[in-house]
Amino acid sequence: MAVDRVPRRVGVVGYGRLGQSLVSHLLTQGPELGLELAFVWNRDPGRMAGNVPLPLQLQDLNALGERRPDLVVEVAHPQIIHDSGAHILRHASLLVGSPSALADPATEHQLREASHRWGHAVFVARGALWGSEDITRLDAAGGLQSLRVTMATHPDGFRLEGPLAAASRTGPRTVLYEGPVRGLCPWAPRNSNTMAAAALAAPSLGFDHVVGVLVADDSLPDMHVVEVELSGPLGPSGRSFAVRTRRENPAERGAVTGSATVTAFWRSVLGCCQLPSKPGIHLC
Structure with a gap:
């Protein structure tokens, strides 16, 4: 799948099953697609030990701006979107892997406001939704x-x-x-x-x-x-x-998470990297 050859730095928030799969894809396939892994953050840093190169491990999510990401992919828990979604949008576009967070009206409002304020997009992974x-x-x-x-x-x-x-x-x-x-x-x-x-x-x-x-x-x-x-x-x-x-x-x-959803999520990441960073919420 062809993507823009301009290097795009992608940060991953969460290192469960989905996060591990995305990190593996970004490390192995990312370079030929013009994608670079900017960082990986996990609530329990110990889970990354021996699996994620130390320079790519981010210890403080509030410091993500120092890694200059173009896109941050959340595959952790809705609470991350509640607590840090607006902060992430100050520095990069955001791919939400936990869209249940947007059922909270205050969170949805915060994301829309931050998206328009900083000019970054909120992408929502369609996951297992067919059609x-x-x-x-x-x-x-x-x-x-x-x-x-x-x-x-x-x-x-x-x-x-x-x-x-x-x-x-x-x-x-x-x-x-x-x-x-x-x-x-x-x-x-x-x-x-x-x-x-x-x-x-x-x-x-x-x-x-x-x-x-x-x-x-x-x-x-x-x-x-x-x-x-x-x-x-x-x-x-x-x-x-x-x-x-x-x-x-x-x-x-x-x-x-089902097996096919893991594959679909990687396609969502690639899809985000093909779309312009337009403010607002967009399914991907």
Whole structure:
């Protein structure tokens, strides 16, 4: 995939499964694509020891400006976006890997304001959301009436908080949540990112009107299943336009991120490096 040959310095925030994959790609494939790894930051620096060259390890996230990044990729936790998103945008464009953070209106406002103030873009990784461009086109044309995203996996694949962490299961398949995506994101910050991306892809509905459904399913020990259902206006025959997709993403048991999502995220990074740094929030 061809990218601008002007060197682009990319910083990575987070060194879990996604972060490790991105760092590996940037070190091995980055130079031939005109990309350079500027730094890697992780909440636990010890995790980088022996894996990330010491000169590339960033100990203080507040000092990221010293590394002169063009793009900072967050693959850590929504809290990083809450706490440091606006600061990052002062120095570079930002690729948000935890879009559930934008369910908080104050955080979304801060990012938009910082983006326009400093002239840097906020990119949002589409992750496991299939058909995001089609959703956006339909929404822009005024033809999107409803959007529902269901994510089902084995209970071991969830990282839940608050009331959802204590929710009782009623059988081998239990609906843990069904309602507005905005209400789900605070309690399932790592398991609602696909739904958050859908809310951003359909601004006419947004976080308050895109429906998110989270399902614990014992029959899915090695897979994440994402179903997207949308409807449009009534046609001449009195029937509504409708689309339903089902994405089956292989995953290790207990993994929050599926295998195909790791690959998709690298493509998002490359996509960001092809796009102009226009202020605002953009799916990538």
